[in-house]
Amino acid sequence: MATGPHGSQPDAALVVEHLTKRFGERTAYEDVSFEVGYGEVFGFLGPNGAGKTTMVRTLGTLLAPTSGSARIAGIPLAFETGAAIRGRISIMPESPGLYLRLTVEENLECFAGLYELRDVRERVATALRAVNLTDRARDPCGSLSKGLRQRVALARALLNDPAVLFLDEPTSGLDPVAARDVHALIGGLRDRGVTIFLTTHRLEEAERLCHRVAILNTTLLLIGRPDELRERLFTQALDVRTRTPLPDPGGVFAGLAGVSGWEQPTPGSYVLHVADPDAAAPAVARALVGAGADILSIVESVHSLEDVYLQLVAEDAEAQR
Protein backbone atom coordinates (compact mmCIF):
# COMPACT_ATOMS: atom_id res chain seq x y z
CA MET A 1 0.00 0.00 0.00
CA ALA A 2 1.27 3.43 -0.91
CA THR A 3 0.05 6.85 -0.02
CA GLY A 4 -0.24 9.63 -2.53
CA PRO A 5 1.85 12.75 -2.10
CA HIS A 6 -1.07 14.54 -0.49
CA GLY A 7 -1.95 11.57 1.69
CA SER A 8 -5.54 11.88 0.49
CA GLN A 9 -6.33 8.23 -0.19
CA PRO A 10 -4.72 5.20 1.37
CA ASP A 11 -4.46 2.95 -1.69
CA ALA A 12 -2.18 3.49 -4.69
CA ALA A 13 -3.64 4.49 -8.02
CA LEU A 14 -1.13 2.30 -9.83
CA VAL A 15 0.82 -0.66 -8.51
CA VAL A 16 3.14 -2.30 -11.03
CA GLU A 17 5.12 -5.38 -10.02
CA HIS A 18 7.82 -6.99 -12.15
CA LEU A 19 5.98 -6.22 -15.36
CA THR A 20 7.60 -7.44 -18.59
CA LYS A 21 6.45 -7.15 -22.18
CA ARG A 22 8.10 -8.93 -25.08
CA PHE A 23 7.19 -8.95 -28.76
CA GLY A 24 8.75 -12.21 -29.87
CA GLU A 25 12.48 -11.82 -29.36
CA ARG A 26 12.29 -8.10 -28.71
CA THR A 27 11.85 -6.86 -25.17
CA ALA A 28 9.83 -3.66 -24.87
CA TYR A 29 10.38 -3.37 -21.10
CA GLU A 30 11.49 -5.80 -18.45
CA ASP A 31 10.91 -6.35 -14.75
CA VAL A 32 9.45 -2.92 -14.12
CA SER A 33 8.01 -2.17 -10.67
CA PHE A 34 6.67 1.09 -9.25
CA GLU A 35 3.71 2.64 -7.48
CA VAL A 36 1.85 5.85 -8.14
CA GLY A 37 -0.26 7.43 -5.42
CA TYR A 38 -3.64 9.08 -5.92
CA GLY A 39 -3.25 12.76 -6.79
CA GLU A 40 0.34 12.25 -7.90
CA VAL A 41 1.78 13.38 -11.21
CA PHE A 42 4.22 10.66 -12.17
CA GLY A 43 6.65 11.23 -15.02
CA PHE A 44 7.83 8.30 -17.09
CA LEU A 45 10.96 9.32 -18.93
CA GLY A 46 13.06 7.51 -21.44
CA PRO A 47 14.60 7.74 -24.90
CA ASN A 48 12.63 6.72 -27.99
CA GLY A 49 12.01 2.98 -27.98
CA ALA A 50 12.52 2.71 -24.22
CA GLY A 51 9.09 1.11 -23.76
CA LYS A 52 7.13 4.08 -22.43
CA THR A 53 4.19 3.87 -24.83
CA THR A 54 4.10 0.10 -24.56
CA MET A 55 3.87 0.48 -20.77
CA VAL A 56 0.94 2.90 -21.14
CA ARG A 57 -0.79 0.55 -23.54
CA THR A 58 -0.24 -2.34 -21.18
CA LEU A 59 -1.66 -0.47 -18.20
CA GLY A 60 -4.50 0.67 -20.47
CA THR A 61 -5.27 -3.03 -21.18
CA LEU A 62 -4.56 -2.69 -24.89
CA LEU A 63 -1.59 -5.04 -24.66
CA ALA A 64 -1.27 -8.07 -22.42
CA PRO A 65 1.91 -8.21 -20.33
CA THR A 66 4.22 -11.16 -20.89
CA SER A 67 4.73 -11.52 -17.13
CA GLY A 68 4.29 -9.62 -13.91
CA SER A 69 1.21 -8.04 -12.41
CA ALA A 70 -0.40 -4.65 -11.93
CA ARG A 71 -3.35 -2.99 -10.22
CA ILE A 72 -4.88 0.01 -11.93
CA ALA A 73 -7.27 2.15 -9.85
CA GLY A 74 -7.54 -0.79 -7.49
CA ILE A 75 -8.47 -3.32 -10.23
CA PRO A 76 -6.08 -6.20 -11.00
CA LEU A 77 -4.82 -6.15 -14.58
CA ALA A 78 -6.30 -9.15 -16.40
CA PHE A 79 -8.13 -9.88 -19.65
CA GLU A 80 -11.48 -10.18 -17.84
CA THR A 81 -11.07 -6.85 -16.04
CA GLY A 82 -10.04 -4.92 -19.15
CA ALA A 83 -13.35 -3.15 -19.74
CA ALA A 84 -13.70 -2.26 -16.04
CA ILE A 85 -10.19 -0.79 -15.97
CA ARG A 86 -10.78 1.15 -19.18
CA GLY A 87 -13.89 2.63 -17.61
CA ARG A 88 -11.87 4.01 -14.68
CA ILE A 89 -8.94 5.46 -16.63
CA SER A 90 -8.28 7.61 -19.66
CA ILE A 91 -5.42 7.65 -22.09
CA MET A 92 -4.46 10.56 -24.26
CA PRO A 93 -2.32 8.98 -26.99
CA GLU A 94 0.55 10.80 -28.64
CA SER A 95 -1.57 11.38 -31.74
CA PRO A 96 -4.93 13.02 -30.91
CA GLY A 97 -6.85 10.56 -33.13
CA LEU A 98 -9.91 12.75 -33.65
CA TYR A 99 -12.65 12.24 -36.22
CA LEU A 100 -11.73 15.17 -38.43
CA ARG A 101 -15.05 15.44 -40.26
CA LEU A 102 -16.93 15.61 -36.96
CA THR A 103 -17.13 18.73 -34.83
CA VAL A 104 -15.37 19.00 -31.49
CA GLU A 105 -18.71 18.51 -29.74
CA GLU A 106 -19.62 15.47 -31.85
CA ASN A 107 -16.27 13.86 -31.13
CA LEU A 108 -16.80 14.28 -27.40
CA GLU A 109 -20.43 13.13 -27.58
CA CYS A 110 -19.29 9.92 -29.26
CA PHE A 111 -16.84 9.21 -26.44
CA ALA A 112 -19.35 10.18 -23.77
CA GLY A 113 -21.55 7.47 -25.28
CA LEU A 114 -18.70 4.97 -25.23
CA TYR A 115 -18.25 5.67 -21.50
CA GLU A 116 -22.05 5.45 -21.05
CA LEU A 117 -22.07 8.81 -19.31
CA ARG A 118 -25.31 10.44 -18.17
CA ASP A 119 -25.85 14.16 -18.75
CA VAL A 120 -23.76 14.00 -21.92
CA ARG A 121 -24.22 17.69 -22.79
CA GLU A 122 -23.14 18.81 -19.33
CA ARG A 123 -20.11 16.49 -19.31
CA VAL A 124 -19.04 17.66 -22.76
CA ALA A 125 -19.46 21.29 -21.76
CA THR A 126 -17.43 20.73 -18.57
CA ALA A 127 -14.61 19.02 -20.47
CA LEU A 128 -14.53 21.81 -23.04
CA ARG A 129 -14.43 24.44 -20.31
CA ALA A 130 -11.50 22.60 -18.70
CA VAL A 131 -9.44 22.99 -21.86
CA ASN A 132 -10.77 26.45 -22.78
CA LEU A 133 -12.40 25.29 -25.99
CA THR A 134 -16.04 26.15 -25.41
CA ASP A 135 -16.06 28.64 -28.28
CA ARG A 136 -14.76 26.03 -30.74
CA ALA A 137 -17.34 23.35 -29.90
CA ARG A 138 -19.08 23.55 -33.28
CA ASP A 139 -15.89 23.61 -35.36
CA PRO A 140 -14.94 20.52 -37.35
CA CYS A 141 -11.83 18.97 -35.81
CA GLY A 142 -10.19 19.00 -39.24
CA SER A 143 -10.15 22.80 -39.13
CA LEU A 144 -8.23 22.99 -35.84
CA SER A 145 -4.50 23.52 -35.40
CA LYS A 146 -2.38 20.70 -33.97
CA GLY A 147 -2.30 22.37 -30.57
CA LEU A 148 -6.07 22.75 -30.47
CA ARG A 149 -6.54 19.14 -31.53
CA GLN A 150 -4.33 18.11 -28.63
CA ARG A 151 -6.59 20.11 -26.32
CA VAL A 152 -9.65 18.36 -27.73
CA ALA A 153 -7.92 15.04 -27.07
CA LEU A 154 -7.28 16.17 -23.50
CA ALA A 155 -10.95 17.15 -23.12
CA ARG A 156 -11.90 13.70 -24.40
CA ALA A 157 -9.61 12.11 -21.83
CA LEU A 158 -11.27 14.12 -19.05
CA LEU A 159 -14.84 13.19 -20.00
CA ASN A 160 -15.13 10.19 -17.69
CA ASP A 161 -13.44 11.91 -14.74
CA PRO A 162 -10.70 9.24 -14.71
CA ALA A 163 -9.07 7.83 -11.60
CA VAL A 164 -5.81 7.76 -13.54
CA LEU A 165 -5.09 9.90 -16.58
CA PHE A 166 -2.35 8.62 -18.88
CA LEU A 167 -0.77 11.28 -21.06
CA ASP A 168 1.50 9.81 -23.70
CA GLU A 169 3.90 12.48 -24.98
CA PRO A 170 1.19 15.17 -24.74
CA THR A 171 3.30 17.93 -26.28
CA SER A 172 4.99 15.89 -28.97
CA GLY A 173 5.21 17.88 -32.18
CA LEU A 174 3.68 21.03 -30.70
CA ASP A 175 5.22 24.46 -31.10
CA PRO A 176 6.43 26.15 -27.88
CA VAL A 177 3.26 28.23 -27.46
CA ALA A 178 0.93 25.26 -27.89
CA ALA A 179 3.17 23.16 -25.60
CA ARG A 180 3.02 25.89 -22.95
CA ASP A 181 -0.80 25.85 -23.16
CA VAL A 182 -0.88 22.09 -22.68
CA HIS A 183 1.55 22.41 -19.75
CA ALA A 184 -0.75 24.95 -18.15
CA LEU A 185 -3.71 22.61 -18.55
CA ILE A 186 -1.79 19.70 -17.03
CA GLY A 187 -0.65 21.97 -14.20
CA GLY A 188 -4.29 22.84 -13.57
CA LEU A 189 -5.23 19.16 -13.42
CA ARG A 190 -2.34 18.50 -11.02
CA ASP A 191 -3.57 21.29 -8.76
CA ARG A 192 -7.05 19.70 -8.78
CA GLY A 193 -5.52 16.44 -7.54
CA VAL A 194 -5.93 14.39 -10.73
CA THR A 195 -3.62 11.37 -10.83
CA ILE A 196 -1.51 11.68 -13.95
CA PHE A 197 0.91 9.25 -15.54
CA LEU A 198 2.92 11.34 -17.98
CA THR A 199 5.31 9.83 -20.49
CA THR A 200 7.70 12.25 -22.09
CA HIS A 201 11.23 12.70 -23.28
CA ARG A 202 11.00 16.44 -22.63
CA LEU A 203 12.83 16.74 -19.38
CA GLU A 204 11.87 20.29 -18.56
CA GLU A 205 8.25 19.16 -18.91
CA ALA A 206 8.74 16.39 -16.36
CA GLU A 207 10.69 18.63 -14.01
CA ARG A 208 8.02 21.31 -14.11
CA LEU A 209 4.97 19.08 -13.82
CA CYS A 210 5.85 15.88 -12.00
CA HIS A 211 6.00 15.06 -8.30
CA ARG A 212 8.15 12.01 -9.07
CA VAL A 213 9.77 10.62 -12.16
CA ALA A 214 10.98 7.22 -13.29
CA ILE A 215 13.61 6.78 -15.95
CA LEU A 216 13.11 3.79 -18.20
CA ASN A 217 15.36 2.32 -20.80
CA THR A 218 13.78 -1.12 -21.20
CA THR A 219 14.47 -1.62 -17.51
CA LEU A 220 13.66 0.93 -14.83
CA LEU A 221 16.88 2.82 -14.15
CA LEU A 222 15.83 5.15 -11.37
CA ILE A 223 12.76 6.46 -9.62
CA GLY A 224 12.22 9.37 -7.24
CA ARG A 225 11.60 13.10 -6.93
CA PRO A 226 13.69 15.12 -9.39
CA ASP A 227 15.72 16.70 -6.53
CA GLU A 228 16.25 13.27 -4.95
CA LEU A 229 17.58 11.90 -8.22
CA ARG A 230 20.00 14.80 -8.52
CA GLU A 231 21.27 14.21 -5.01
CA ARG A 232 21.56 10.50 -5.56
CA LEU A 233 23.54 10.82 -8.78
CA PHE A 234 25.64 13.89 -8.25
CA THR A 235 27.80 14.89 -5.29
CA GLN A 236 27.28 18.39 -3.93
CA ALA A 237 29.59 20.90 -5.52
CA LEU A 238 30.52 24.57 -5.73
CA ASP A 239 31.18 26.14 -9.11
CA VAL A 240 33.94 28.75 -8.84
CA ARG A 241 34.93 31.19 -11.61
CA THR A 242 37.86 33.59 -11.49
CA ARG A 243 38.81 36.34 -13.94
CA THR A 244 42.19 34.68 -14.66
CA PRO A 245 43.25 31.09 -14.00
CA LEU A 246 44.81 30.52 -10.59
CA PRO A 247 48.57 29.90 -10.82
CA ASP A 248 48.39 27.16 -8.15
CA PRO A 249 44.79 25.97 -7.65
CA GLY A 250 45.96 22.90 -5.71
CA GLY A 251 47.61 25.17 -3.19
CA VAL A 252 44.38 27.19 -2.77
CA PHE A 253 41.81 24.39 -2.56
CA ALA A 254 43.74 21.48 -1.00
CA GLY A 255 43.17 21.19 2.69
CA LEU A 256 40.24 23.61 2.78
CA ALA A 257 37.70 22.62 5.41
CA GLY A 258 34.68 20.86 3.84
CA VAL A 259 36.30 20.47 0.39
CA SER A 260 36.92 16.84 -0.49
CA GLY A 261 38.30 17.38 -3.99
CA TRP A 262 38.35 19.69 -6.98
CA GLU A 263 38.38 19.72 -10.79
CA GLN A 264 39.24 22.33 -13.41
CA PRO A 265 36.93 21.82 -16.42
CA THR A 266 38.23 24.97 -18.18
CA PRO A 267 40.88 27.56 -17.29
CA GLY A 268 39.48 29.92 -14.64
CA SER A 269 36.65 27.57 -13.80
CA TYR A 270 36.71 25.11 -10.88
CA VAL A 271 34.32 22.54 -9.44
CA LEU A 272 34.85 21.87 -5.73
CA HIS A 273 33.31 18.71 -4.22
CA VAL A 274 31.86 19.63 -0.86
CA ALA A 275 29.62 18.03 1.75
CA ASP A 276 27.74 21.26 2.54
CA PRO A 277 27.92 24.05 -0.06
CA ASP A 278 26.63 26.73 2.36
CA ALA A 279 29.26 25.89 4.97
CA ALA A 280 32.15 25.59 2.51
CA ALA A 281 31.50 28.72 0.41
CA PRO A 282 32.83 31.35 2.92
CA ALA A 283 36.07 29.42 3.46
CA VAL A 284 36.54 29.06 -0.31
CA ALA A 285 35.96 32.80 -0.78
CA ARG A 286 38.50 33.64 1.93
CA ALA A 287 41.08 31.29 0.40
CA LEU A 288 40.61 32.80 -3.06
CA VAL A 289 40.89 36.36 -1.73
CA GLY A 290 43.97 35.28 0.20
CA ALA A 291 45.48 33.95 -3.04
CA GLY A 292 44.81 37.28 -4.75
CA ALA A 293 42.24 35.88 -7.17
CA ASP A 294 39.59 38.08 -8.83
CA ILE A 295 36.41 36.14 -8.02
CA LEU A 296 33.64 36.26 -10.64
CA SER A 297 31.27 33.83 -8.92
CA ILE A 298 30.93 31.10 -6.32
CA VAL A 299 27.68 29.22 -6.73
CA GLU A 300 26.28 25.86 -5.78
CA SER A 301 26.25 23.45 -8.76
CA VAL A 302 22.70 22.84 -9.92
CA HIS A 303 22.12 19.68 -11.92
CA SER A 304 19.00 19.59 -14.01
CA LEU A 305 16.87 16.55 -14.57
CA GLU A 306 18.46 16.54 -17.99
CA ASP A 307 21.86 15.95 -16.38
CA VAL A 308 20.40 13.07 -14.38
CA TYR A 309 18.76 11.62 -17.44
CA LEU A 310 21.79 11.92 -19.69
CA GLN A 311 24.04 10.48 -17.01
CA LEU A 312 21.75 7.49 -16.50
CA VAL A 313 21.14 6.77 -20.15
CA ALA A 314 24.86 7.07 -20.87
CA GLU A 315 25.70 4.72 -17.99
CA ASP A 316 23.06 2.29 -19.22
CA ALA A 317 24.39 2.35 -22.77
CA GLU A 318 27.88 1.76 -21.40
CA ALA A 319 26.67 -1.16 -19.28
CA GLN A 320 24.92 -2.76 -22.25
CA ARG A 321 28.06 -2.59 -24.40
Add this chain to the structure above:
Amino acid sequence: MTFSWTRVGAILRKELRDYRRNRFVIFSMSALPLLFIVLTMIQLFTIKVSSSPRLNDRIGISMLYLLIIPTMVPSALTAYSVVGEREQGTLEPVLITPIRREEFLVGKALAAFAPTLVIAYTLFGVFLGAAELFAQPAVVSAIFERSHVLVQLLYTPLLAGWSIWMGIGISARSTDVRAAQQLAVFASLPPLGLVALLSFNVIPASVGLALGLAAGLLVVDGFGWRAVAALFDRERLITGGRA
Protein backbone atom coordinates in the same frame (compact mmCIF):
# COMPACT_ATOMS: atom_id res chain seq x y z
CA MET B 1 -19.57 -5.79 -18.07
CA THR B 2 -22.58 -6.62 -20.24
CA PHE B 3 -23.24 -5.85 -23.90
CA SER B 4 -24.15 -2.17 -24.13
CA TRP B 5 -26.47 -0.81 -26.80
CA THR B 6 -25.50 2.70 -25.64
CA ARG B 7 -21.95 2.08 -26.85
CA VAL B 8 -23.24 0.48 -30.06
CA GLY B 9 -25.40 3.58 -30.55
CA ALA B 10 -22.40 5.87 -30.01
CA ILE B 11 -20.46 4.10 -32.77
CA LEU B 12 -23.51 4.01 -35.04
CA ARG B 13 -24.22 7.74 -34.65
CA LYS B 14 -20.58 8.61 -35.18
CA GLU B 15 -20.40 6.51 -38.36
CA LEU B 16 -23.57 7.98 -39.84
CA ARG B 17 -22.36 11.52 -39.11
CA ASP B 18 -19.03 10.67 -40.70
CA TYR B 19 -20.67 9.12 -43.78
CA ARG B 20 -22.71 12.25 -44.40
CA ARG B 21 -19.54 14.33 -44.68
CA ASN B 22 -17.39 11.82 -46.55
CA ARG B 23 -17.40 12.35 -50.31
CA PHE B 24 -16.11 8.84 -51.02
CA VAL B 25 -18.95 7.32 -49.02
CA ILE B 26 -21.55 9.58 -50.62
CA PHE B 27 -20.17 8.58 -54.04
CA SER B 28 -20.18 4.85 -53.18
CA MET B 29 -23.70 5.06 -51.84
CA SER B 30 -25.07 6.95 -54.81
CA ALA B 31 -23.05 6.07 -57.93
CA LEU B 32 -23.27 2.28 -57.68
CA PRO B 33 -27.00 2.15 -56.90
CA LEU B 34 -27.64 4.72 -59.62
CA LEU B 35 -25.73 2.65 -62.17
CA PHE B 36 -27.59 -0.54 -61.34
CA ILE B 37 -31.05 1.04 -61.22
CA VAL B 38 -30.39 2.56 -64.65
CA LEU B 39 -29.32 -0.85 -65.98
CA THR B 40 -32.40 -2.40 -64.40
CA MET B 41 -34.68 0.18 -65.99
CA ILE B 42 -33.07 -0.39 -69.39
CA GLN B 43 -33.76 -4.10 -68.99
CA LEU B 44 -37.33 -3.37 -67.92
CA PHE B 45 -38.23 -1.13 -70.82
CA THR B 46 -36.52 -3.18 -73.53
CA ILE B 47 -38.27 -6.45 -72.67
CA LYS B 48 -40.38 -7.77 -75.52
CA VAL B 49 -43.14 -10.14 -74.50
CA SER B 50 -42.52 -12.60 -77.31
CA SER B 51 -41.46 -15.72 -75.46
CA SER B 52 -41.99 -16.66 -71.89
CA PRO B 53 -38.50 -18.13 -71.09
CA ARG B 54 -36.77 -15.05 -72.54
CA LEU B 55 -39.04 -12.82 -70.48
CA ASN B 56 -38.09 -14.70 -67.32
CA ASP B 57 -34.37 -14.39 -68.15
CA ARG B 58 -34.67 -10.62 -68.62
CA ILE B 59 -36.56 -10.20 -65.40
CA GLY B 60 -34.00 -12.43 -63.68
CA ILE B 61 -31.22 -10.10 -64.87
CA SER B 62 -33.14 -7.06 -63.61
CA MET B 63 -33.64 -8.63 -60.22
CA LEU B 64 -29.98 -9.61 -60.09
CA TYR B 65 -28.91 -6.02 -60.78
CA LEU B 66 -31.04 -4.94 -57.86
CA LEU B 67 -29.39 -7.52 -55.60
CA ILE B 68 -25.93 -6.28 -56.56
CA ILE B 69 -26.74 -3.05 -54.69
CA PRO B 70 -26.99 -4.57 -51.17
CA THR B 71 -23.94 -6.68 -51.97
CA MET B 72 -21.59 -3.98 -53.21
CA VAL B 73 -22.60 -0.90 -51.24
CA PRO B 74 -21.77 -2.24 -47.75
CA SER B 75 -18.52 -3.88 -48.82
CA ALA B 76 -17.16 -0.45 -49.80
CA LEU B 77 -18.16 0.97 -46.41
CA THR B 78 -17.12 -1.85 -44.14
CA ALA B 79 -13.77 -2.52 -45.79
CA TYR B 80 -12.75 0.89 -44.45
CA SER B 81 -14.27 0.40 -41.01
CA VAL B 82 -11.30 -0.95 -39.05
CA VAL B 83 -8.21 -0.45 -41.20
CA GLY B 84 -9.37 3.07 -42.11
CA GLU B 85 -9.70 4.04 -38.46
CA ARG B 86 -6.34 2.53 -37.80
CA GLU B 87 -4.72 4.54 -40.60
CA GLN B 88 -6.38 7.73 -39.30
CA GLY B 89 -5.18 7.03 -35.75
CA THR B 90 -8.73 7.03 -34.42
CA LEU B 91 -8.88 3.36 -33.53
CA GLU B 92 -6.67 3.51 -30.44
CA PRO B 93 -8.71 6.20 -28.64
CA VAL B 94 -11.85 4.10 -29.21
CA LEU B 95 -10.23 0.88 -28.03
CA ILE B 96 -9.09 2.49 -24.78
CA THR B 97 -12.69 3.14 -23.79
CA PRO B 98 -14.69 0.34 -22.12
CA ILE B 99 -16.15 -0.71 -25.49
CA ARG B 100 -16.12 -4.45 -26.16
CA ARG B 101 -15.08 -5.65 -29.57
CA GLU B 102 -18.56 -7.11 -30.20
CA GLU B 103 -20.14 -3.70 -29.51
CA PHE B 104 -17.67 -1.98 -31.80
CA LEU B 105 -18.32 -4.48 -34.58
CA VAL B 106 -22.10 -4.40 -34.24
CA GLY B 107 -22.03 -0.60 -34.30
CA LYS B 108 -19.94 -0.64 -37.45
CA ALA B 109 -22.16 -3.32 -39.05
CA LEU B 110 -25.40 -1.47 -38.30
CA ALA B 111 -23.95 1.72 -39.71
CA ALA B 112 -23.45 -0.05 -43.04
CA PHE B 113 -26.59 -2.18 -42.82
CA ALA B 114 -29.15 0.59 -42.23
CA PRO B 115 -28.31 2.83 -45.20
CA THR B 116 -27.85 -0.21 -47.44
CA LEU B 117 -31.36 -1.46 -46.68
CA VAL B 118 -32.84 2.00 -47.13
CA ILE B 119 -31.12 2.39 -50.52
CA ALA B 120 -31.84 -1.15 -51.74
CA TYR B 121 -35.49 -1.24 -50.72
CA THR B 122 -36.12 2.29 -51.98
CA LEU B 123 -34.69 1.41 -55.39
CA PHE B 124 -36.67 -1.82 -55.46
CA GLY B 125 -39.78 0.27 -54.74
CA VAL B 126 -38.82 2.66 -57.54
CA PHE B 127 -38.36 -0.32 -59.85
CA LEU B 128 -41.76 -1.78 -58.93
CA GLY B 129 -43.42 1.62 -59.29
CA ALA B 130 -41.85 2.20 -62.70
CA ALA B 131 -42.87 -1.29 -63.82
CA GLU B 132 -46.44 -0.77 -62.62
CA LEU B 133 -46.73 2.57 -64.38
CA PHE B 134 -44.86 2.02 -67.62
CA ALA B 135 -44.13 -1.67 -68.36
CA GLN B 136 -46.27 -3.96 -70.44
CA PRO B 137 -48.94 -5.87 -68.49
CA ALA B 138 -47.30 -9.28 -69.06
CA VAL B 139 -44.00 -7.92 -67.75
CA VAL B 140 -45.72 -6.37 -64.74
CA SER B 141 -47.43 -9.61 -63.78
CA ALA B 142 -44.11 -11.50 -64.17
CA ILE B 143 -42.27 -8.98 -61.99
CA PHE B 144 -44.93 -8.98 -59.30
CA GLU B 145 -44.82 -12.77 -59.16
CA ARG B 146 -44.61 -13.70 -55.49
CA SER B 147 -41.25 -15.52 -55.76
CA HIS B 148 -39.48 -12.51 -57.34
CA VAL B 149 -40.70 -10.10 -54.68
CA LEU B 150 -39.92 -12.61 -51.95
CA VAL B 151 -36.36 -13.13 -53.23
CA GLN B 152 -35.74 -9.38 -53.26
CA LEU B 153 -37.18 -8.78 -49.82
CA LEU B 154 -35.46 -11.80 -48.31
CA TYR B 155 -32.07 -11.72 -49.98
CA THR B 156 -31.43 -7.99 -49.73
CA PRO B 157 -30.66 -8.01 -45.96
CA LEU B 158 -29.02 -11.44 -46.12
CA LEU B 159 -26.61 -10.48 -48.90
CA ALA B 160 -25.92 -7.18 -47.15
CA GLY B 161 -25.18 -9.09 -43.94
CA TRP B 162 -22.72 -11.38 -45.71
CA SER B 163 -20.94 -8.42 -47.35
CA ILE B 164 -20.78 -6.53 -44.09
CA TRP B 165 -19.19 -9.31 -42.08
CA MET B 166 -16.77 -10.19 -44.88
CA GLY B 167 -15.85 -6.52 -45.24
CA ILE B 168 -15.30 -5.96 -41.53
CA GLY B 169 -13.39 -9.23 -41.17
CA ILE B 170 -11.07 -8.32 -44.04
CA SER B 171 -10.70 -4.79 -42.70
CA ALA B 172 -9.73 -6.10 -39.26
CA ARG B 173 -6.90 -8.14 -40.76
CA SER B 174 -5.69 -5.71 -43.41
CA THR B 175 -3.00 -3.10 -43.24
CA ASP B 176 -4.08 -1.14 -46.30
CA VAL B 177 -7.48 0.40 -47.06
CA ARG B 178 -7.37 -0.11 -50.83
CA ALA B 179 -6.38 -3.75 -50.56
CA ALA B 180 -9.16 -4.26 -48.03
CA GLN B 181 -11.72 -2.68 -50.34
CA GLN B 182 -10.71 -4.81 -53.32
CA LEU B 183 -10.71 -8.00 -51.27
CA ALA B 184 -14.05 -7.13 -49.68
CA VAL B 185 -15.71 -6.67 -53.07
CA PHE B 186 -14.44 -10.09 -54.22
CA ALA B 187 -15.45 -11.72 -50.96
CA SER B 188 -18.98 -10.35 -51.21
CA LEU B 189 -19.63 -12.03 -54.55
CA PRO B 190 -20.01 -15.80 -53.83
CA PRO B 191 -23.57 -15.71 -52.45
CA LEU B 192 -24.55 -13.35 -55.25
CA GLY B 193 -23.20 -15.94 -57.69
CA LEU B 194 -25.51 -18.48 -56.12
CA VAL B 195 -28.45 -16.14 -56.49
CA ALA B 196 -27.44 -15.57 -60.13
CA LEU B 197 -27.49 -19.31 -60.80
CA LEU B 198 -31.02 -19.37 -59.38
CA SER B 199 -32.09 -16.29 -61.34
CA PHE B 200 -30.94 -17.81 -64.64
CA ASN B 201 -32.41 -21.19 -63.78
CA VAL B 202 -28.99 -22.88 -63.93
CA ILE B 203 -30.05 -24.28 -60.59
CA PRO B 204 -33.76 -24.95 -60.99
CA ALA B 205 -35.44 -22.39 -58.78
CA SER B 206 -38.18 -23.19 -56.35
CA VAL B 207 -39.61 -21.34 -53.40
CA GLY B 208 -38.37 -24.13 -51.13
CA LEU B 209 -34.80 -23.92 -52.43
CA ALA B 210 -34.81 -20.13 -52.20
CA LEU B 211 -36.04 -20.29 -48.63
CA GLY B 212 -33.50 -23.01 -47.78
CA LEU B 213 -30.63 -20.96 -49.16
CA ALA B 214 -31.91 -17.89 -47.36
CA ALA B 215 -32.01 -19.84 -44.10
CA GLY B 216 -28.42 -20.99 -44.71
CA LEU B 217 -27.33 -17.42 -45.38
CA LEU B 218 -29.15 -16.26 -42.26
CA VAL B 219 -27.20 -18.77 -40.15
CA VAL B 220 -23.91 -17.68 -41.75
CA ASP B 221 -24.78 -14.02 -41.10
CA GLY B 222 -25.78 -14.84 -37.54
CA PHE B 223 -22.44 -16.43 -36.82
CA GLY B 224 -20.58 -13.88 -38.93
CA TRP B 225 -20.16 -11.39 -36.12
CA ARG B 226 -18.74 -14.06 -33.82
CA ALA B 227 -16.24 -15.11 -36.47
CA VAL B 228 -15.27 -11.51 -37.12
CA ALA B 229 -15.03 -10.82 -33.38
CA ALA B 230 -12.49 -13.64 -33.19
CA LEU B 231 -10.45 -11.94 -35.92
CA PHE B 232 -10.59 -8.63 -34.06
CA ASP B 233 -7.46 -8.72 -31.94
CA ARG B 234 -6.89 -5.47 -30.01
CA GLU B 235 -3.19 -6.16 -29.53
CA ARG B 236 -2.58 -6.92 -33.18
CA LEU B 237 -4.53 -3.85 -34.27
CA ILE B 238 -2.56 -1.59 -31.94
CA THR B 239 0.90 -2.95 -32.62
CA GLY B 240 0.43 -3.56 -36.34
CA GLY B 241 0.79 -7.31 -36.09
CA ARG B 242 4.05 -7.67 -34.21
CA ALA B 243 2.31 -9.08 -31.13
